[in-house]
Amino acid sequence: MKCWNCQSALDEALLCARCGMPQPTEFLGAFEVLGLAPRLNWDAAELQRSYEQLAQKCHPDLFWAHMDERVLTAARRAMRTLNDAYRELRDPIGRLRYVLAATGHSRELTRTVPDGLQESAQIVDRVLRTVEKARSSADRETWEAHQDHLASLQVQVEKAQEHSESVRAGLVVEWDNAVGNAPMAWPQVSDGWYEQAIRWLGEREYLDALTTRMHTGRDWQEVSEAGSVK
């Protein structure tokens, strides 16, 4: 790859090392774009710093005075790539999702009931359905009658969530250890790691969806305010 402006050879980067021009690259991975090792454990402030430093070099506003549409277009594309990369990597779950997608594992993702909830999953669903129906038909009595049950189920879900977090911590440590001392190279991890990570993400999605439903189910006010009841 060569720089579109000064023709010097490009290192894998958003900016040409020689002339400083932004590069309209589309084939760099998100970690490479941000110039960071493909680690899962990042301090949010550190990520933000990398993003902002690069933005200070490739945002189209910085090239407005060049009066050259080519430069502006290159900067716009570089900034798009940077924004995309930062958006994908800025939160821990996004990073895990990205690592799976970038290694061709995202297709296998499906929502999965976590082990700890296998037995109560059906009960949770049934109670939630009852509560949701009561809410939408303004049947406050039925709604109230199920709140205690819902609260106790919520405790179980919260426990499953805690467990899920500890599993994630383990996945992160294993991945980051594999990154080890070759900071810019993608690590070799076992197939088992990928399997576990995919399963974990599936469980996480299940838990997130369930948590949202539970929060709504326990909140009566929202419905009456939205005016969908008499």
Place this chain on the structure above:
Amino acid sequence: MAFDFGTSASRIAYARGSGSALVTDLAGDARIPSVLAVSAGGGVLAGAQARDRQMLHPEHTVLSIRSLLTASLEELGERGAFFPHQIETASGSMLRINAGGRMRSAIELVAQYLAFLRRTAEISLERPVHSAVVTVPVCFSPFDRQVMRLAARMAGFQRVRLIDEPTATALAWVASGGRGRIAVCCWGAGYLSASILELKTDLVKVIATAGTKSAGGDLIDLQIARDFMSRIRDQVGTLQHEAHVARHLLGVAESAKRVLAERGKAEISVQLAGGAGVVRHTYTAEDLKSWLAPLVAEAEQLCDRLLSDAGMLKGDIDTLVLAGGMTRIADLSTHLSGFLGRSVAEGFNAEEAAVLGACMRARILNRDGSDLLVLDALPCGLGLEGAGGSVSAILERGIALPAGKRDIYTTYLERQTQVAVQLFGNEGLKWAPLARIELSQIPPMKAGIPALEVSFEPDEDGILEISANETTRSKPLGLDVRPARGLASSVVEAMLESLPAAKESGFQEELYLELRQRSRFVLDTLRELARRSVGVMTRDERQLIDKKSRELEEVMEGADFAEMRACIQELEEAARPLMQRDIDTSLLSLLQ
């Protein structure tokens, strides 16, 4: 140059020394009313002059010119006599308004007004102005923004950069030393726009942003004017010259609103012409409160959305910065500070903040003594209709600009050559249709085989660039974008092509053009006025006006700038008694 193109008034600023200075119009006023008047013969009058003459010809004079870009036919229709122009929608999406005896599209009127602002700047600075930073309300959709940029290009600006009003206001706040996490609310006559931003020494970042067009201050003026109009009707029965009365009342209502907000009481009293008596009514703080209630509810919803988009709670914000005329109503600023959990920053010029901030943006773009980088956010989330009619998000509201996303479509019929895609936007919780995108020239293949890749790429102005390719054969596809509000892509292209080439005309030439348009307007409208007053003119009056008109017509074709000005003035002077009589007969005179 920076242009704060507001709903009721506009301001212009330029970089001077290490700060900014405001441009004033010919009368020395920095507040330039966003009013445009056009006459049949191609005459144009804008700003304070147009506002001052609106009583003579309300049907030629369009108020709140910017809101034409987002108003719907129904909304304007409901205004009745308060919007005395015939309206229609042309090619399905852009409003056309009858002004000066001809249907003109909203973009044409906006472009004419922006050209007036550009000329005002050029005349004041005595140099040509080619590029502009123009403010826009947050609720302008990607297609509204496209129209705005195109209008600015039509107005003669070669390079245009848009800036959201809260971002501009935040920049002014930075210039006065502000740091930290701030919430900015810009509440004017047409729109409410709000953002949460993070301010650092070298970076301004928009964290969340939201806007609405259902909370503008114009709505209050309209309420008051409507109420008073019905009181006049109760007293006199049917009204002649309804449009004149309505226009008059809008002005009265605007001041009444301000008095009401300041003193909690405002009396409007209007003496009817022809001895029909006096109509008088005192409005109270209670009235104002009830009119404001729906606006306050809208603002609360907006603040809630803003906080939840930013992932913040009340009180996570360091400072609340307010700008725009509506925030001077104490009640409203109290509400806003309640919704966001912060007291309002003191000692800040709420009226000029946006233009000064936009000027700072211009300085940043020119690398003129500022290294500040501004990272804007997408105000309106974008989504596409999937199978079964549900909409799924492709670009979420609040992501950093410029952004981009690709989506793949395919055909479902054998040898299908066209596919339509519905694009949706979400400003609030609901999805609303934004545009219909038609892909054509698909190479004939089996159903489901073509890979139609469509890119949706909002640029740093929030304007959406859309492109489409068939990737299995890497062929560009035909593309037709028809926004629900705005201009179809084919129309935009045609208009861009027909833009006059960049010309190096001096500001002198612009000055003559300005004066010629003004002369044309004065001549046109006086002719109309003479026709409807022929019976009440004295012979001397008629002769004098006739003489002065001819003089002006002659001078107009020449190039003597001072002479032209003098002639316009002499003609207006000659016609003044006639004009005053016209206002008196068609109207009523304001007592208080």
